[in-house]
Amino acid sequence: MPFLTIAFPVFNPIAISIGPIAIRWYALAYIGGIVLGWIYARALLKNERLWGGPAPISLLQLDDFILWVTVGIILGGRTGYVLFYNLPFFIAHPAEILELWKGGMSFHGGFLGCVAAVMLFCRKNDLPILSLGDITTAVGPIGLFLGRLANFINSELWGRPADDSVPWAMVFPNGGPLPRHPSQLYEATLEGIVLFTLLAVLIRMGALKRPGLILGSFIAFYGFARIIGEHFREPDPQLGFLWGGLTMGMLLSVPMIIAGAIIFVMAWRGKFPKHVPSSVQGTP
Numbered sequence: 001m002p003f004l005t006i007a008f009p010v011f012n013p014i015a016i017s018i019g020p021i022a023i024r025w026y027a028l029a030y031i032g033g034i035v036l037g038w039i040y041a042r043a044l045l046k047n048e049r050l051w052g053g054p055a056p057i058s059l060l061q062l063d064d065f066i067l068w069v070t071v072g073i074i075l076g077g078r079t080g081y082v083l084f085y086n087l088p089f090f091i092a093h094p095a096e097i098l099e100l101w102k103g104g105m106s107f108h109g110g111f112l113g114c115v116a117a118v119m120l121f122c123r124k125n126d127l128p129i130l131s132l133g134d135i136t137t138a139v140g141p142i143g144l145f146l147g148r149l150a151n152f153i154n155s156e157l158w159g160r161p162a163d164d165s166v167p168w169a170m171v172f173p174n175g176g177p178l179p180r181h182p183s184q185l186y187e188a189t190l191e192g193i194v195l196f197t198l199l200a201v202l203i204r205m206g207a208l209k210r211p212g213l214i215l216g217s218f219i220a221f222y223g224f225a226r227i228i229g230e231h232f233r234e235p236d237p238q239l240g241f242l243w244g245g246l247t248m249g250m251l252l253s254v255p256m257i258i259a260g261a262i263i264f265v266m267a268w269r270g271k272f273p274k275h276v277p278s279s280v281q282g283t284p
Helices: 025-046 059-085 087-092 094-098 107-125 129-153 183-204 213-230 248-268
Strands: 014-018 021-024
Touching (some): 059 107, 059 129, 087 094, 107 129, 183 213
16 A cells, blocks of 8 residues: 555535535536637637638537537447446336436447537538548547546546555555546546647648548547557456456457557548538628
8 A cells, every 4th residue: 555645525416506406527428528618619610721721610500510429429428338337227217228327428329429429410411521520529628528527526436556656656445445546637638638738730731631531630649549548547347357358448448459550540641531621601
């Protein structure tokens, strides 16, 4: 056990309470991620220099897309958690699938939900899938950062027991007596701050002029960052360690690295056509 540990700052998981209505920090993280992401996405679309001309998506189309991607995140995230992390339980208790306030969301499922939302919206509005995917993933780290902070506030998804070399280890209220890695903060840093900075630098270097480059970068780097984070994070108790000490998060991230690398290379080589649909109108 480490000689020095940091006391966990116990937070109230309910951020705002008005009578019978309670809004939790986790819900605010989702709301904040979507709102801040929307603001940042609008700023990117307004900057024609980043696109080498008018952006292939209008601000009005982006505004319409927000509802689609929100539904995709929620449905995909919940479906992914049910299928990947706790299927036997939900087969026995199907009514609890709808009880989102009890927690249980999967990033990988939420990402697939976003992919479905992007593809369906682009098909309906004759928009370039890769360009909308670039915008969506460019703002994604904002939500990831806030979500991991909410995990920390809720004292959930904590890390594995730490040794004497980790003076910042914490004893989480529901994590037993052992000091543990604050893995939520590690993930907030890698998946949020580092990934956002990397994508922002690529955008400033002209990545949006190559459709799919930001999308591929996000997918590959997130998978890499998640695998690193999983080395410090306690596995979900209902699953534990899987083959060879791997976790479900690691296994789901490996295909992301492969797919992201393929998309990145193809985008870098200009294999994807740049498409500016005629439906794009002047932006307000």
